[in-house]
Amino acid sequence: MSRFLDMGGYAAFVWPAYAVTFAIVFLNIIWARRALARSRAEARRRLAMRAESS
Amino acid sequence: MSSRVSSATGSVATRAAAEQGAASATVAAETAAALRAARLALLRDLQLAFRKRSQLVQPLAFFALVTMLFPLAVSPELSRLRAIAPGVLWVAALLASLLALEFLFRDDAHDGTLEQYALSGQSLTWLMFAKTAAHWLLTGVPLALMAPLAALSLGASPAALPGIVASVTVGSVTLSLIGSIGAALTLGIKRSGALLSLLTLPLSLPVLIFGARATELAMHGAPLAAPLELLAALAVLGVTLAPLAAAAAVRISLE
Amino acid sequence: MTWTWFHRLGSPPYVYALAARLTPWFAWPAALLIAGGLWGGLVLAPPDYQQGDGFRIVYVHAPSAWMSLMVYMTMAIAAAIALIWRIKVGHAVAAACAPIGASFTFAALVTGALWGEPMWGTYWEWDPRLTSMLILLFLYLGYMGLRAGLEDTQRADRASALLAVAGSVNVPIIHYSVTWWNSLHQAPSVMRFGKPTMALSMLVPLLMMLAGFTLYFVALLLVRLRGEVLSRERAASWIPEVLKT
8 A cells, every 4th residue: 555655756746646636626526516506696686686676 | 672673584694694793893892992991091090100109119118128128137248148139039029019009909999980990881800900000010110120229239240130120020910910809809908908918928929939030040140931931921821810800809899 | 400409509498408417427427437547547557667657647647638628629619609600508618618628727737747857857848748738728817817807798708709719720820839949949858758659558547537537527517507508698587497406
């Protein structure tokens, strides 16, 4: 296991590269869901406003 | 409607030929009108620019100033300056041309001239071509004429100057064309300076690369046909595509 | 008649529902492929004979670089379709692409630098691929900056679409000029990798990662697309319906 983590001496380069990439993979998921949630909340607010005014 | 009436009388073939002839005649007339409009727009821009001389001088002063920064920042030794001179010249020229872009459409957008252009029924593409040509004549050509002075101050030999003038002249055509798209896209955005550079600089990189290479070859007394031809190819591509894109961008901005 | 599917893509409620329905069909295969690619790349593949275990960065660098280019292409094509045929959904797709593409271009740059240090002896080498990638990042930032600068969505859509198309005309020219530039100034100290034929046990995980990231991109795009479509429809009658779920 420690041999695996050591990556033949390249651990300092391999693991940060994987960490950055997968951080971006997961952040993108969060960002995308948040963007959708924001649009939906915005649409709801507009609907509510229209319901009030009419 | 009229064609349907005539189809009852004339044969299809002669009607088609007549229509084609009429169409090509109107196309020719339209092109002539567009060219006339473009020439007028060009002359108007030049006249206006000569009334506001400060706008003409500022990019040139900026260019001279940026080239002056390098001897002060790097070293006054001509041998060292000579090594970085092509890069310095082109970066300074790129920035100076960028600086002048702000004037390209701003006043015309303010006073409604652009709107009039778009509504005039004349080809907006040709009018954009004229405006870009004016911009090039007012910034590109003066920069090309200034470049030898800057190059001499950075240690270029007099023999290199024609090549440097040629490369800046050709390269600045493309810079103006790319800039016209960026300026048209950012019309109406407040404090658009940083955005304009973010849009246009990445697209200008090929010009920078080929231009600096041409300048470098000229300073070494080597033949510089290859990069000059590439610069010319970029200019031709730009002339054919950029006015179309700039006209579309102006239309989008005016909507 | 075969074009009806194309026309239906012009209808926002159809697109919204379709995007919602399709998302899991891309997301789960993507997760499986990426997990399999990781296992294969980090555990099963043998160390490279030249680069040892350092070569394993390829399993994240190559997919990121692939994403950065593919997303830009998708963005430019969607923008062109939107401009030419005036299909609003095209604008929504293009707008959804930009942040994804920019973030993966950033990932490609960082992983490229982390790969460069052990292999070239420096984090940053002005290598044509890394340089082109950096320029691509600026193209994305310019696109996003223009969108952010224009408040009116319709104008932002059309102006940024024009920029994306103009940029895509330029990308090959930029890439060519950067390659040309690099061939003039090649530093002799730079180690160039020989191109050994990749062993199958190395290649298969890489292909799995590439396929997985592509599917993952589609899934992300579909999620973002729903938001973009929704925000472009001010007062459509279908909106209350989709907000119920």
